[in-house]
Amino acid sequence: MSVTFFRWGTDELSLLLAYDTAGPVRLLAAGEAAALPDPAREPAGLTALARAALPLVEVQTTGSGRLGTSGKRHVDGAASRALRHTGHEESADADGTRTLRVRMADDATGLLVTAVCTLREGVPVLRTEACVENTGEQAVVLEYVSSFVLSHLARALPEGAGWEQGLSLWTAANPWSGEFRWSRATLVEHGLHDVGMVAYGQTGSKNRISLTSTGAWSSSEHLPTGCLEEPSTGRALMWQIEHNGSWHAELGDRFDDVYLALSGPTDREHQWRRRLGPGESFRTVPAAVALVPEGGFEAALAALTRHRRRTRRPHPDHQGLPVVFNDFMNCLMGEPGTEALLPLVDAAAAAGAEVFCIDAGWYDDEPPGAVGPGGVPGWWDAVGAWEESASRFPGGLGEVMDRIRAAGMVPGLWLEPEAVGVRSPVATALPDEAFFRRDGIRLVEWGRHQLDLRHPAARAHLDAVVDRLVADYGVGYLKLDHNIDIGAGTDGGDSPGDGLLGHNRAHLGWLDGVLDRHPGLVLESCAAGGSRTDHAILSRLPIHSVTDQQDFRLLPAIAAAAPTAVTPEQGAIWACPLPEHNPAELGMVLVSAMLGRVHLSGRPDLLAPEQTAVVRRALETYKSCRHLLPGSLPHWPLGLPGWRDGWIALALTAESGTTLLALWRRDGAPATLAVPLPWVAEHISPQALFTAGPQPSYTWDGRERTLRVTLPAERSALLLSFGTPRTV
Numbered sequence: 001m002s003v004t005f006f007r008w009g010t011d012e013l014s015l016l017l018a019y020d021t022a023g024p025v026r027l028l029a030a031g032e033a034a035a036l037p038d039p040a041r042e043p044a045g046l047t048a049l050a051r052a053a054l055p056l057v058e059v060q061t062t063g064s065g066r067l068g069t070s071g072k073r074h075v076d077g078a079a080s081r082a083l084r085h086t087g088h089e090e091s092a093d094a095d096g097t098r099t100l101r102v103r104m105a106d107d108a109t110g111l112l113v114t115a116v117c118t119l120r121e122g123v124p125v126l127r128t129e130a131c132v133e134n135t136g137e138q139a140v141v142l143e144y145v146s147s148f149v150l151s152h153l154a155r156a157l158p159e160g161a162g163w164e165q166g167l168s169l170w171t172a173a174n175p176w177s178g179e180f181r182w183s184r185a186t187l188v189e190h191g192l193h194d195v196g197m198v199a200y201g202q203t204g205s206k207n208r209i210s211l212t213s214t215g216a217w218s219s220s221e222h223l224p225t226g227c228l229e230e231p232s233t234g235r236a237l238m239w240q241i242e243h244n245g246s247w248h249a250e251l252g253d254r255f256d257d258v259y260l261a262l263s264g265p266t267d268r269e270h271q272w273r274r275r276l277g278p279g280e281s282f283r284t285v286p287a288a289v290a291l292v293p294e295g296g297f298e299a300a301l302a303a304l305t306r307h308r309r310r311t312r313r314p315h316p317d318h319q320g321l322p323v324v325f326n327d328f329m330n331c332l333m334g335e336p337g338t339e340a341l342l343p344l345v346d347a348a349a350a351a352g353a354e355v356f357c358i359d360a361g362w363y364d365d366e367p368p369g370a371v372g373p374g375g376v377p378g379w380w381d382a383v384g385a386w387e388e389s390a391s392r393f394p395g396g397l398g399e400v401m402d403r404i405r406a407a408g409m410v411p412g413l414w415l416e417p418e419a420v421g422v423r424s425p426v427a428t429a430l431p432d433e434a435f436f437r438r439d440g441i442r443l444v445e446w447g448r449h450q451l452d453l454r455h456p457a458a459r460a461h462l463d464a465v466v467d468r469l470v471a472d473y474g475v476g477y478l479k480l481d482h483n484i485d486i487g488a489g490t491d492g493g494d495s496p497g498d499g500l501l502g503h504n505r506a507h508l509g510w511l512d513g514v515l516d517r518h519p520g521l522v523l524e525s526c527a528a529g530g531s532r533t534d535h536a537i538l539s540r541l542p543i544h545s546v547t548d549q550q551d552f553r554l555l556p557a558i559a560a561a562a563p564t565a566v567t568p569e570q571g572a573i574w575a576c577p578l579p580e581h582n583p584a585e586l587g588m589v590l591v592s593a594m595l596g597r598v599h600l601s602g603r604p605d606l607l608a609p610e611q612t613a614v615v616r617r618a619l620e621t622y623k624s625c626r627h628l629l630p631g632s633l634p635h636w637p638l639g640l641p642g643w644r645d646g647w648i649a650l651a652l653t654a655e656s657g658t659t660l661l662a663l664w665r666r667d668g669a670p671a672t673l674a675v676p677l678p679w680v681a682e683h684i685s686p687q688a689l690f691t692a693g694p695q696p697s698y699t700w701d702g703r704e705r706t707l708r709v710t711l712p713a714e715r716s717a718l719l720l721s722f723g724t725p726r727t728v
Helices: 043-052 296-310 328-332 338-351 397-406 425-429 456-473 496-517 555-564 583-591 609-628
Strands: 004-009 014-019 026-031 059-061 084-092 097-106 111-120 123-134 140-145 148-150 168-173 181-186 209-213 222-230 235-241 247-254 257-263 274-276 281-283 287-292 324-326 355-358 410-415 419-421 448-450 477-480 522-525 543-545 571-575 597-600 633-635 647-653 659-665 672-676 686-691 697-701 706-710 716-722
Touching (some): 026 043, 026 148, 026 287, 059 111, 123 274, 148 287, 209 222, 222 247, 222 296, 235 247, 235 257, 274 281, 287 296, 296 555, 296 633, 324 338, 328 338, 338 355, 338 397, 338 609, 355 477, 397 410, 397 456, 419 425, 456 496, 496 522, 555 659, 583 609, 583 659, 583 686, 583 716, 597 609, 686 697
Parallel strands (some): 324 355, 324 597, 355 410, 410 477, 477 522, 543 571, 571 597
Antiparallel strands (some): 004 014, 084 097, 097 111, 111 123, 123 281, 123 287, 140 274, 148 257, 168 181, 168 222, 209 247, 222 235, 247 257, 419 448, 633 647, 647 659, 659 716, 672 706, 686 716, 697 706
């Protein structure tokens, strides 16, 4: 039976697809156009490759299941095997976006599947999603639909190299307050072995390497991102699942090769099923995949970073990067009031802050330290109305807001919009259907209900809150937090997971609506620190608080790794200067935030004059070079930071060619270090931009492209520039 091959894409990234009359469309290979195999030169080999490749979209339905020895894996679905190519078309937009739509259908069941592939000129990143429509006369229940599938990932390994050791997988554990813990291991070290059963007619081992997140915290255990790397060549594939809810990623062996499958929620992992009646359709969550022929993890991440910038909602904050003071971390810790805030307003303005955000507690009329039923903190189970506390602000919250504006700063407020305390009047004012429920029972987590933003009453309530705060107080900044993870899902869909998916999408729609009405408003993403670090959220909100870590000694490992998940101009790190910090420690506190967004906190109102001068100098330095962050790409000259590493380094290279380098020396590390910077030109000498405490020394060996630096004090840091930053 003849196989039809077709290629589509750009010079940077192209796809080779195949189909015949006996099977679905299959994706054989993806990569640089020049590196793809040519069907005209090797038709027999590619025909065999096509027969072994997985369908372009994997579909599993109730009543059809999977074929072969699939085990727990989401491949070889009978429903996807039954699909046949019915057509495909290409389109191009004026902005360089190219789209391929591939249609497949099963005449017996009436399923119509359309795979949508998107590329942007100059960026080797493929974005994919699929739409499944029921054109038949009987209902079909979906249990799994892939967002992206690619097999034959070991095809280009050097001869004699097996995939067990020849491929390495990067994954990122993402614990709260210890975010972005990347590690690399071979596939066999991850537990995937070549068991030798293909020679006996079997598909493979039945096993898989899987990463799964369940619930509304999309990154509470792992980032929805990973990288498959071929260390011998630097060839790499990095992916991200662009969803703010449940997701699943898996790698497995199949016919002596390796596949990757990405998706949103599934039946097996997330209690998700979708019943499609005649005429109904379902759209998967998007996934993006960067493929580079060399350069490994860093090169793939550079491509994905460009994709993140190209696919986000424009906002002036992406270029302005104002310094934000927030009164929470190591400061008021949820106990704001007029008396406590006014000295902080003056101190923050004097230090150089440009936004002043009042954090949690501004609505709280409970006495300080009060504990409610079941040990819940006093105001925790009473939130939801978001009205100012008369006892905390006897002259009105507007008095503090006016003081903030008079000091030349933009006022902001903390909100936890999706949560409603069980004691809040909002909990009784809204109908049951406006909240997450299972089996008709409202869910409770830590004394709170969760709003279901599919319901118009829930959305109208939040719209009224935001519009009122903007109108009454003139807020220009809202910090949106989310401190509960309500579980697998809610009623009101075909399954709990389907209900959660509907809410996730409604939540994104609500955010878009707020920004449509208030285009200059800055919305900060903060979900228990970095627990919603996903591109669905980050493509809409211009700033993201990446962690709740309070110990300045631990922050460098988080700050240095943050650009793996968040563009530098969006990733906010706490800088909390305290009176007990010595000068070197103040330097570490401040440098940790200076290659991202500065979230100033701590106690600037209690600092000694010489400490205040250090903070002011750091922020002046930041303002002189922050224009370099948008468009910059990260490097890790010492490797991605380990949690306990003594020395940590992060470099950002701007579009102008200037490189900013942050170095941290932690407890127990030797005073002197050699830092390789192979991309920096030989003739460019380093310039110290900021440090504090005992003065460092450094020399640049241009021939070796190596910086030798000495930081005399433990718990100290240094910010350098290679190339003079242009002041704007």
